[in-house]
Amino acid sequence: MLHVLAYRKLIQGPVKALGRYSMLLIHAGSALPDFSTYRKNLFSQMVQIGVESIPIVALAAAFSGAVTTVQTSYQLVSPFLPKSIIGSIVVPSMILELGVVVTGFILAGRVGARIAAELGTMRVTEQIDALEAMGLNSIGYLILPRVLAGILMFPVLYVVACFVGISGGILVGHFFGFVPAGEFLQGAREFFQPFDPIFGLIKSFVFGFTITSISCYKGYFTLGGAEGVGQSTTQAAVSSCVFILVADLILAATLL
Amino acid sequence: MITIESINKHFGDKHVLVDVSLEIFEGETLAIIGRSGSGKTVLMKHIIGLMQPESGRVTVDGTDINRISYTELRRVRRQFGVLFQGGALFDSLSAFENVAFPLRTFTSMDEREIIKEVHICLEMVDLVDVGSKMPAELSGGMKKRVALARAVALKPRYILYDEPTSGLDPETSNTIDELIKGLTDQLNVTSIVITHDMHSVLSIADRAALIYMGRMHWVGSIQELHSSDDQILNDFVKANEYQIGNPKEE
Ligand SMILES: Nc1ncnc2c1ncn2[C@@H]1O[C@H](COP(=O)(O)OP(=O)(O)OP(=O)(O)O)[C@@H](O)[C@H]1O
Numbered sequence A: 001m002l003h004v005l006a007y008r009k010l011i012q013g014p015v016k017a018l019g020r021y022s023m024l025l026i027h028a029g030s031a032l033p034d035f036s037t038y039r040k041n042l043f044s045q046m047v048q049i050g051v052e053s054i055p056i057v058a059l060a061a062a063f064s065g066a067v068t069t070v071q072t073s074y075q076l077v078s079p080f081l082p083k084s085i086i087g088s089i090v091v092p093s094m095i096l097e098l099g100v101v102v103t104g105f106i107l108a109g110r111v112g113a114r115i116a117a118e119l120g121t122m123r124v125t126e127q128i129d130a131l132e133a134m135g136l137n138s139i140g141y142l143i144l145p146r147v148l149a150g151i152l153m154f155p156v157l158y159v160v161a162c163f164v165g166i167s168g169g170i171l172v173g174h175f176f177g178f179v180p181a182g183e184f185l186q187g188a189r190e191f192f193q194p195f196d197p198i199f200g201l202i203k204s205f206v207f208g209f210t211i212t213s214i215s216c217y218k219g220y221f222t223l224g225g226a227e228g229v230g231q232s233t234t235q236a237a238v239s240s241c242v243f244i245l246v247a248d249l250i251l252a253a254t255l256l
Numbered sequence B: 001m002i003t004i005e006s007i008n009k010h011f012g013d014k015h016v017l018v019d020v021s022l023e024i025f026e027g028e029t030l031a032i033i034g035r036s037g038s039g040k041t042v043l044m045k046h047i048i049g050l051m052q053p054e055s056g057r058v059t060v061d062g063t064d065i066n067r068i069s070y071t072e073l074r075r076v077r078r079q080f081g082v083l084f085q086g087g088a089l090f091d092s093l094s095a096f097e098n099v100a101f102p103l104r105t106f107t108s109m110d111e112r113e114i115i116k117e118v119h120i121c122l123e124m125v126d127l128v129d130v131g132s133k134m135p136a137e138l139s140g141g142m143k144k145r146v147a148l149a150r151a152v153a154l155k156p157r158y159i160l161y162d163e164p165t166s167g168l169d170p171e172t173s174n175t176i177d178e179l180i181k182g183l184t185d186q187l188n189v190t191s192i193v194i195t196h197d198m199h200s201v202l203s204i205a206d207r208a209a210l211i212y213m214g215r216m217h218w219v220g221s222i223q224e225l226h227s228s229d230d231q232i233l234n235d236f237v238k239a240n241e242y243q244i245g246n247p248k249e250e
């Protein structure tokens, strides 16, 4: 008896969820040619997901760039090492990991929760039923624009995060006397790998897709009333974070 | 014409629709009555394919709606206007935009025509002055009326009303009843009205169908309803008359 329950909980649940998640994505994908259904929503979602996230992403990136610079300087105080090495550590870690992961966590909270709450409310108040009843493809209308906006805007936010984060590192390093800006940049240039930003961009596409698709899934299949919406919202943020980390590891292991 | 052929539906262990069959004829107004929780809304959702039966068939003009592609199903659904029990207004859009939504989505009307058409629809439900308000700013009854205006905006062939008059004062209820009657007469629409309100049933319906605990318990014309000696039907009607305080003596 017990192992039957365990089977249900551990295997059946996730398999079903994966099936429904894939169905949702296939449906969304098949609505892709129907641009007129989602055009208007796409632009408003690009603003909500992308443009409106810029301030908080920039803030978090600036701090993580600054803190990385301070910590690196602290760990590498040695008369034998050139100070430029700080730049050659801070810049790649920003481009490879920090810029995209910090942005990812912020979007998981900000965008993921919002999407799940919005779609969940629409589900429990029958607004999704109303769209369907009119003869509209609710997945094409609601989910596709959100996922597309995530895929399109996350790379933009990533670039902003890198730019602001590195600037934050340079400023703090320079004005707090850890490393002059010139040496910082020289170190960054010496160890610059052209593949690093490409890798970062690939990650940002994947993260943008992960966060928005998971949150849409959680929101779209919300059950129950206000409590269900609350659950979906929390789960959307938490699952997005977890799957970002998983994707991060997989991408690093396969592409680096 | 819509036919429902012995459909069954469970939610978990709960058998919500048991072998339900029903025919809805062209141009008629059918009232679906029954106690709260008897399965009326679930039945309505089967008619437009928002829920699928485990067995049985639902056909609209001869097409089995559970055996066609999603694209075709959407085409079938466009012949329907649906008023959901809670209104289901889009809460990110104003009342005006809610009514305009189907027009913008499914017609090529220009802005001037849309404004005119929305105005006509809102006038019909006596709400021209609330067009700019958001759903959250409307009373329950107002929401329902805006939703009704939205449901009929495209002049559908079939209209499903899930409790159009519940939560409305008697006067507004009468207006809505008149409206439903008017639409049926003018546009020759086929209407299905889910309701608790026997007053509405008597004033608008041609036939009535009573669902009792998930089963189609009784179907017949309004005349037959008056003369029926079915115990459950009579209990339902009586309970209602007592509520309205309007005993049936003709
Ligand atoms: N999505 C659902 N999941 C699980 N159970 C449901 C669902 N929808 C309805 N039910 C159950 O099905 C039964 C019939 O519900 P339905 O909404 O059709 O009642 P109703 O006749 O419309 O009642 P009311 O007059 O109160 O609206 C109820 O017992 C309800 O709990």
Ligand SMILES: [Mg+2]
Residues within 6 Å of the ligand: B040, B041, B042, B085, B162
């Ligand atoms: Mg109901």
